Amino acid sequence: MSSVSRILSAARPSLTASARAYTTVASEASKAAPAATNTEGYYKVTQTRSLIGVPKSTIKVLKSLGLGKKIGRPVFQPHEPSAAGKILKVKELVKVENMVGPIPPEGFQRTRAIKGYKVVGKMF
Structure with a gap:
C-alpha cells in the first residue's frame, strides 16, 4: 500500500463522518420548519x-419573469437559482436591485388605472 493511498484511506472516514453530521443537522433543521417561507430577500x-x-x-x-408589458414597472423574484438564471439571460434589458426582507407595498400596486x-345600482 502506497503512502498516498494510506493517507486517503485514513482521511475518508473523517470526511464521511463530517458529511453525515452535516446532512443530519440539515435534515433536522428542515423537519423543524417545513413550511418556512423565503424571507431572506428578493430581486427587484x-x-x-x-x-x-x-x-x-x-x-x-421576460414574460416568465413577469415583465414585458410596461417599461419601468418593478417585479419581485425570490433569491433562487432559476430566477438568477433568467435575470442573467436578459441582463441587458433589465435593472436588478437586491431587496432584503418582505416585499414592500409598491410590489402590489395596480397596473391598471382606477375606473x-x-x-350604484341597476336601472331595470
Missing part, C-alpha cells in the same frame, strides 16, 4: 429597454 427586477428586435426566446424569458365611475 425592472425592465429598462424595449423588446423591439429581441429574439423570441428572450421575450419568453372613473362607480356603479
